[in-house]
Amino acid sequence: MSLEIPWTEKYRPHSFEDIVSQNVAINSLKEFIKNPNMPHMIFTGPAGTGKTSTALIIAENFLNNEDLSVNLLEVNASDTVRIDFVRNVLKNFVNQNLIKENSLKFVILDEADNIPGQVQQALRRIIEKASLNIKFILLCNYINRIIDPIISRCAVFRFVGLPKEKIIERLKHITKNEKLKIPADKAEKFFELLFFISGGDLRKAINTLQMSVSLELLENLELNEILRISGFMDEKTLEDLTMALKNKDFGKSREIIDSMETLDSRNFIRQLTEALPRVNVEPNKIPTLRAYIGEIDYRISQGASEKIQVSALLAKIIEKMGI
Ligand SMILES: Nc1ncnc2c1ncn2[C@@H]1O[C@H](COP(=O)(O)OP(=O)(O)O)[C@@H](O)[C@H]1O
Ligand SMILES: [Mg+2]
Structure with a gap:
């Protein structure tokens, strides 16, 4: 059992096959990215359903490891995307010449729905002017907070909250891999609880599992304690x-x-x-x-x-x- 790295990172999927549940989005994406002239993309849906992982898989699919460091810009909009940032960093990245011809460059904008309207307008102009080998992937929870001129330039893929059995399946996989000891008679109840706490957010489910382990709540399986520290009523x-x-x-x-x-x-x-x-x-x-x-x-x-x-x-x- 290792607690040094967050299990959400350790168990981040690195191929389409490892993405749980999002069949509609993933099946169309597989076809979609066969064409290098594909338009920009928006992934919309609740937290912890695989949007960031899928965006990274797409970038990894087109770029090898060393190119990833130069040809991929990943930013979280909620803290960094102010107007200056959009103007400077994004413009520089977009305008830099490619090291290799015919290669693609990716901009992954996480939490794009938190970008203020005015800044979205600036972003829109950058997207419009960007050359064909630059692909934007915007991630958001609420697509109605993204301005229409941006939406109309993107193909939209919808991610859905994960069903109970998929979340539990994944948690069991991690449990086995980390050789966790869960009292057999309470195991089902424990996984049901983790699903309830997660509300369909696999990241939250995995984090709660790891937290329960690091706080040593597994041996006696103190379900009420797990509820409380997760911000629920016992x-x-x-x-x-x-x-x-x-x-x-x-x-x-x-x-x-x-x-x-x-x-x-x-x-x-x-x-x-x-x-x-x-x-x-x-x-x-x-x-x-x-x-x-x-x-x-x-x-x-x-x-x-x-x-x-x-x-x-x-x-x-x-x-x-x-x-
Ligand atoms: N559909 C999924 N399939 C497999 N793992 C997932 C999925 N969704 C979330 N996860 C797990 O949760 C973590 C966070 O997922 P992420 O792709 O960042 O979600 P989002 O961007 O939708 O919030 C991942 O590292 C992975 O461990
Ligand atoms: Mg994300």
């Missing part, structure tokens, strides 16, 4: 909360949230949503409640106070309950 807290809601006890439900040291509202909302059927919400009220949950989620993403929004949600759930 079973007891969730139980108490559903009880309080069932009793329409808003005060108590507030108390429970206040007692949680690290409230991760996204995780909290996901756990609560899954528990709704157990809280006696009238079935015909569930759709309105779900719409409301979406709204709360949005408000939090826009910077609203997590505690206030979560309280509002609890009040709403109690309101929607039968007598």
